[in-house]
Every structure is written in structure tokens, then in C-alpha cells.
Amino acid sequence: MAVAEVARAYGASVVLVEKARLGGNALSTGAIPAKALVAAAAHAQAVREGGAFGIAADDPRVNFRRVHDHVEQVINALAPQHAAARLGALGVEVVEGTARFINRRAVTAGDTEIRARRFVIATGARLPVPSIPGLDAVPYFTSETILDNTRKLTHLVVIGGGPLGLELAQAYARLGSQVTLAENGPMLPGYDPELAAIALKRIAEEGVSLWPHAAVTAIQPRSMGIGVVVQNGESEQLLDASHILIAAERMPNLAGLDLDKAGIRMSKADPRLLQLSPALKTTNARVYAVGDAAGGQSVQAAVQQAHAVVRSVLLGIMAKPDPLRVPRVVSTDPELAEIGLNESSARTRHGIGFRVTRWSYADNDRARAARETYGLAKLITDRSGRILGAGVVGPGAAELVSLFSLAMASGLGANKLAELVAPYPSFAEIAVRLGEEFRRGEAAKPLLRQWISLNKLLG
Known part of the structure; x- marks a missing residue:
């Protein structure tokens, strides 16, 4: 369209x-x-x-x-x-x-x-269905069909730890279901591990049992419920599920x-x-x-x-x-959003020729007022201050990343973020603080300090 x-x-x-x-x-x-x-x-x-x-x-x-x-x-x-x-x-x-x-x-x-x-x-x-022995013998939800569900799910086992799997897992846990999520690899692959860890910690604290690097090896049909066999590390475990959700990426x-x-x-x-x-x-x-x-x-x-x-x-x-230039968003709580390079991909592309500037939600007045202090924002720049990327985990992450998207598209560097006049109190102030933090790092450079000292002497 x-x-x-x-x-x-x-x-x-x-x-x-x-x-x-x-x-x-x-x-x-x-x-x-x-x-x-x-x-x-x-x-x-x-x-x-x-x-x-x-x-x-x-x-x-x-x-x-x-x-x-x-x-x-x-x-x-x-x-x-x-x-x-x-x-x-x-x-x-x-x-x-x-x-x-x-x-x-x-x-x-x-x-x-x-x-x-x-x-x-x-x-x-389309939604791929993994080849798991026994899966074709039991009813299961996909990320599409589960949206038609109209009843409580006693124990939902989610197979797939990408954005959609985590969003649905957290949603059903909040709606009162016991939820276990198994992913044959890391959770949220491709996202900044530091930011992803904050979101995953919050989801686990809400009761979702997260099993990274755990492969579902078999499904066992039963007269009551479903058996889900999971290879978790070196041990094999059997889960008693009421329902299964296949949340593989499209x-x-x-x-x-x-x-x-x-x-x-x-x-x-x-x-x-x-x-x-x-x-x-x-x-x-x-x-x-x-x-x-x-x-x-x-x-x-x-x-x-x-x-x-x-x-x-x-x-x-x-x-x-x-x-x-395309934002990537995971609609969990806290929300996770990135644009451009994250710290891992910047290291791959630029070696040590980049800077990471951080600002915690715990230092934001709006977050304090709302008791939402579990977030973090990261700004990735080259040595000159050109913005290579940004990542945010916390309330309003997608909206914050939109600011960084505009800055990148307009060629505005990290220094310019410090000149943004944001409402107070607001999450947008986090972008301003990142710009100020970058400036503080620049001010510590010997050449700039010498220039400031010379300017003082000249009156």
C-alpha cells in the first residue's frame, strides 16, 4: 500500500x-x-x-x-x-x-x-512452523491465531525469544497466565546486550520463566495438557503446558x-x-x-x-x-528501541574509534515521579561527535529514538543535542543529558582545556 x-x-x-x-x-x-x-x-x-x-x-x-x-x-x-x-x-x-x-x-x-x-x-x-517431533499431533497457537483467543491460558509455553515472542509472553503473564519462554539461542539477538538485559530482567521479575539457549526437542500429546521436552544446557526437562505458542520470526x-x-x-x-x-x-x-x-x-x-x-x-x-536509518522497537515493558549502530555493531565496524555515552532513567525527574527508573539510554558517536546510533530501554523509548533518528537524518552531532530545549519534566530531557555528557567528555580533552585557559587570559 x-x-x-x-x-x-x-x-x-x-x-x-x-x-x-x-x-x-x-x-x-x-x-x-x-x-x-x-x-x-x-x-x-x-x-x-x-x-x-x-x-x-x-x-x-x-x-x-x-x-x-x-x-x-x-x-x-x-x-x-x-x-x-x-x-x-x-x-x-x-x-x-x-x-x-x-x-x-x-x-x-x-x-x-x-x-x-x-x-x-x-x-x-508467513509464519514458519519449526520441525519438532509431536508438534503436528497437538493444537498450538501462532502469533496470529493467539490474537483470537478469548480465555485464560493456564500455562503457556512460548517457543521463540524474538521481539514478538517476548511481547506476547509478557502480555499473557500480565493477564494472569503462567508463562515459560524457550529460545534456541540468545534472547533478542541483534539488540544491544546491555539494553536487552534490562528488559529481560524486568520481564522475568514479572513472572515469565525465560530459558535462553534451550531447544524444544519434542512435544508429547496427552489426554490433559501437553508435554514439552526442553534441552536446557546438558539437562533435559519436561514442562507441563496447557497451551503452546509458536513465535518464530516471520x-x-x-x-x-x-x-x-x-x-x-x-x-x-x-x-x-x-x-x-x-x-x-x-x-x-x-x-x-x-x-x-x-x-x-x-x-x-x-x-x-x-x-x-x-x-x-x-x-x-x-x-x-x-x-x-530504520528504528527497531520491541514493545515490551520496558520498551526497547534502537536506531543505527549499537555498541556491538559499532565495535565491529569502527574498532575503538567510537564513543559510548550513557544516561540512566534513574537520573531523570519524570522517571522518578512515575517510579519508572529502570531504563538506560546509550548514544553511539564517532570521535567527532557524529551520531552513529542510539539505543534506549525504558518508558517512551520509541519516541526518544525518534529524536535521534531526526538528528541523524539532519546531520546534527551529539553537541547539538545539548542545545535541545525539552519540556520539564519529560523523558525527552534524556536526549539533552546525553548531549551534555558528550560535551563534558570533550571538555576534558587537553587541547580544549588549553584553549579555555588561553581565552581566560585574554579576558
């Missing part, structure tokens, strides 16, 4: 083929309903924590049917923004059906044949497109992914890919890629989307 809307804004003729509900995974079964569930769970947790503010309350009484109704209401409220009528009003022709390439320059959708100068594959993602949904008829090849490095140029062009020069189909994992990545592809196709500007 992003490609269609941007292309129409430039006056291009656009046909959009969709076999399911417009809006894709994000609206129907992905980010939007998941965040609505997370929001409901946050209210339950707020009831539990009211005593610290002098507000006594019993444990929350959760009505799962009404929680589900809330999720549906959110989806329905946003649906008009993704409706065919809205796209039609913009001048986009919407064709319902499954698209298949018939040659390098045409696709079919039902009985309709569409020939075009350029094509963009934006088919979203993979590009490319099946059934007849890509070979269009001369489109898959990546040699990973046959599940398309072979793409830096400008997102496939091995057929007329065909591009964006979003999940291009290996992206977020709506914001898809939007960035859509703008780049439209500029390439319509304006002849070879635009190469920069994944380091």
Missing part, C-alpha cells in the same frame, strides 16, 4: 493486487492487534502496581472476551484507512485475487492479466508467485530470500521487492523502501534505502 500511495502522489498509474485483507499482516494479525493486546495487559499490570502510589486494589479480574473485543475494535477502527475505497479515491486500481507471473512483463490475478513497466513484490510474510511470503517464469532468482546465501540489489531490484530489472518480501521486519522499513523504489522507478534516482 505504501508503494501504491507514494507512486500515485507522483501521478503514476498503479494497480494493486491483494488476495486477502488490505493492510497486510500489520493491521490484521501483526503489529496493530499485538500492540492492542499489550496495551490491555499494561492496564492489568498498573492495577497490580497501584499500591506503590498509595492506591490499593485487588488483583485485576481479566475478562478475556472483552480483551479480545478491544483488539477487534482497534483493528476495525483502523480498517477504513486501508480500505479499497480509500485507495480507489486516490486513483489506485485494486484487483482482488492471487498474483502470479506469467512472463517477465506480466502477471495474472484471477481472470485479469496485468502488463506493466515495473512491478513491486510486497507480499508480506519469513518472506513468496510461494505461488511463479517467480521463475519472470526470471526472478532466490539468494544463494539464503534460498528463502530474494536475490536483490542494494536498490531492491530483483534479477528481473523490471521487478522490485519491499517490506517482508525484501527481508525487512517492520512497517517502517517497508515505508522507507517504498519511497526508495518509487524514486528509482519514476524519477530515475538510484535510491538505496539505508537499514541503519
Whole structure:
């Protein structure tokens, strides 16, 4: 949809083929309903924590049917923004059906044949199901189907420790379920380990049993419940689960497109992914890919890629989307957000030629007032102060990272952050404090101290 809307804004003729509900995974079964569930769970947790503010309350009484109704209401409220009528009003022709390439320059959708100068594959993602002995013999939830649940889950075992698995695990724990999460590797791979550890500690403190580097090796069907066999280190353990959630990260949904008829090849490095140029062009020069189909994992990545592809196709500007300019957000509590390089990736790219500046939420007045002092912000810069990246774990992390995103896009260095006039008290002050901390480090340099001393002598 992003490609269609941007292309129409430039006056291009656009046909959009969709076999399911417009809006894709994000609206129907992905980010939007998941965040609505997370929001409901946050209210339950707020009831539990009211005593610290002098507000006594019993444990929350959760009505799962009404929680589900809330999720549906959110989806329905946003649906008009993704409706065919809205796209039609913009001048986009919407064709319902499954698209298949018939040659390098045409696709079919039902009985309709569409020939075009350029094509963009934006088919979203599918949910891979791991090959675990016994899994096919029991009912299980996926990260999509669990959003239709309307009852309490006694003991939910989550398989997958990525962002979505952790978000859903914490949400269900807050809604009153016993939750165990097993991940065959580290939790939140690719995120700053220092920041991830803060989020994981909080989730564990709320009762989620986290098992990193633990492989689920078998599922045992039972007359009552489900047995889950987990290889945890050198020991094998058996969990008694009432329900299982498969929360593996999504993979590009490319099946059934007849890509070979269009001369489109898959990546040699990973046959599940398309072979793409830096400008997102496939091995057929007329065909591009964006979003999940291009290996992206977020709506914001898809939007960035859509703008780049439209500029390439319509304006002849070879635009190469920069994944380091796309924020990465985990909607747990505390929220975790990053942009650009984190400390680990900066060390890989720059060796020792970078600086890390930190500021704790415990030193922020707004966080103190809200008793939300468990967060940390990190600013990654080169020696001159150019911002290479930033990461935040804590309340409002996504909004804070948006400030750093704007600074990076505008070429503003760490010194300029200190000049931001932020409301008081606010979490935005953390960005100001990071800028001031960077300046303090600069002021300690001998050459700058000599200049200050000379300036004093000169009056």
C-alpha cells in the first residue's frame, strides 16, 4: 500500500493486487492487534502496581472476551484507512485475487492479466512452523491465531525469544497466565546486550520463566495438557503446558508467485530470500521487492523502501534505502528501541574509534515521579561527535529514538543535542543529558582545556 500511495502522489498509474485483507499482516494479525493486546495487559499490570502510589486494589479480574473485543475494535477502527475505497479515491486500481507471473512483463490475478513497466513484490510474510517431533499431533497457537483467543491460558509455553515472542509472553503473564519462554539461542539477538538485559530482567521479575539457549526437542500429546521436552544446557526437562505458542520470526511470503517464469532468482546465501540489489531490484530489472518480501521486519522499513523504489522507478534516482536509518522497537515493558549502530555493531565496524555515552532513567525527574527508573539510554558517536546510533530501554523509548533518528537524518552531532530545549519534566530531557555528557567528555580533552585557559587570559 505504501508503494501504491507514494507512486500515485507522483501521478503514476498503479494497480494493486491483494488476495486477502488490505493492510497486510500489520493491521490484521501483526503489529496493530499485538500492540492492542499489550496495551490491555499494561492496564492489568498498573492495577497490580497501584499500591506503590498509595492506591490499593485487588488483583485485576481479566475478562478475556472483552480483551479480545478491544483488539477487534482497534483493528476495525483502523480498517477504513486501508480500505479499497480509500485507495480507489486516490486513483489506485485494486484487483482482488492471487498474483502470479506469467512472463517477465506480466502477471495474472484471477481472470485479469496485468502488463506493466515495473512491478513491486510486497507480499508480506508467513509464519514458519519449526520441525519438532509431536508438534503436528497437538493444537498450538501462532502469533496470529493467539490474537483470537478469548480465555485464560493456564500455562503457556512460548517457543521463540524474538521481539514478538517476548511481547506476547509478557502480555499473557500480565493477564494472569503462567508463562515459560524457550529460545534456541540468545534472547533478542541483534539488540544491544546491555539494553536487552534490562528488559529481560524486568520481564522475568514479572513472572515469565525465560530459558535462553534451550531447544524444544519434542512435544508429547496427552489426554490433559501437553508435554514439552526442553534441552536446557546438558539437562533435559519436561514442562507441563496447557497451551503452546509458536513465535518464530516471520519469513518472506513468496510461494505461488511463479517467480521463475519472470526470471526472478532466490539468494544463494539464503534460498528463502530474494536475490536483490542494494536498490531492491530483483534479477528481473523490471521487478522490485519491499517490506517482508525484501527481508525487512517492520512497517517502517517497508515505508522507507517504498519511497526508495518509487524514486528509482519514476524519477530515475538510484535510491538505496539505508537499514541503519530504520528504528527497531520491541514493545515490551520496558520498551526497547534502537536506531543505527549499537555498541556491538559499532565495535565491529569502527574498532575503538567510537564513543559510548550513557544516561540512566534513574537520573531523570519524570522517571522518578512515575517510579519508572529502570531504563538506560546509550548514544553511539564517532570521535567527532557524529551520531552513529542510539539505543534506549525504558518508558517512551520509541519516541526518544525518534529524536535521534531526526538528528541523524539532519546531520546534527551529539553537541547539538545539548542545545535541545525539552519540556520539564519529560523523558525527552534524556536526549539533552546525553548531549551534555558528550560535551563534558570533550571538555576534558587537553587541547580544549588549553584553549579555555588561553581565552581566560585574554579576558
